Amino acid sequence: MLKEAQEETAEHIGFIRRLLTSETYLLREHLRRLDSDARHRRFGHDVSDDFINRYAARGGDFGNVTFGYFVDGEVRAVAELRPDILMHRDGAEVAFSVERPFVNRGIATQLMGRVIQTARNRGLRHLVLVCMPDNAKMQAIARHYGAELKVEDGSIVADIVPQEPDYQSWFSEILDERMTYLQSAIDMQRRVRGAAEL
Template identity: 35%
Template structure:
């Protein structure tokens, strides 16, 4: 039927566009030497995206402190790169252990405005789940403002349970146990991240006309 054909095309187009967007970029872990480009990414966030990411107003100096803490502490960061530029980041912050409670961690996401709505957050979330399961983290939490529709959809995709806590929404996701395959996947990603970061640093040291050749 004509109506059915149009419906299929309408649903397929966004999926195809998301796959093309993801193929255009590169996802890898951030390493300590990436602190500067992480901060540059945070500073490029428009005011609304910055507010949604941190749940309030954040000065540039506060972003600098956050970048230093995140890159030097026990957090794990995954970045989405386009032509060597960091455009989105997913952060995994382990939470203090509580007796009788499963190990937990909080996930947070920042995506620059031109790259929002392209399925990048979902791909980064899958990488965070891999890191969480390999560290025995059973409860992966996502905290966001009630009007942050993108984060709510991302949590829904992961079958999260929701609760309202101090005017914030908290999504809880159960992660699967680690397997030899999941550990191997992360190990391969770690090796790739080190070599990719070193290559990007070398390229940024070249004069602009010589980059990308």
């Protein structure tokens, strides 16, 4: 399974796993590495480091699910799934960010696949993604997964409707979760060892 989740390129090998509640610092570090254009596109407005610190601290709130794309123990891209109980009881918002050196490698597309599987297994019927009208890449990814796109208040809103869960989607998530805990322990050990060597 780990092999399947790996994406090999000339420069790096990465894999996707869920961030644990105790790992919101990885979300913070990733978002703070985004340049100003990526931050603007991710949040729809300019954001400071302080804003990101406060935002990432809520990453582990009940119902939130964050997937990270890991390279050498660092998170280089994320997909965030945030339940939207005010607007849709059976819906969630999704958002993506990929650090500049890692774009155009299909990482956000892979992350979207994982988010959709998770939404499916939680019985969510709508995944809503909001992006800027000139964000052609994000819209291409949404269309790739069958989204309906419309313009709302000057933004593009994509609605992705996950399929009903089935045996395969459950089984796949169970295997992914096992890898999450195993890999998290390995990443933690790597960090402790790295800190000790400083």
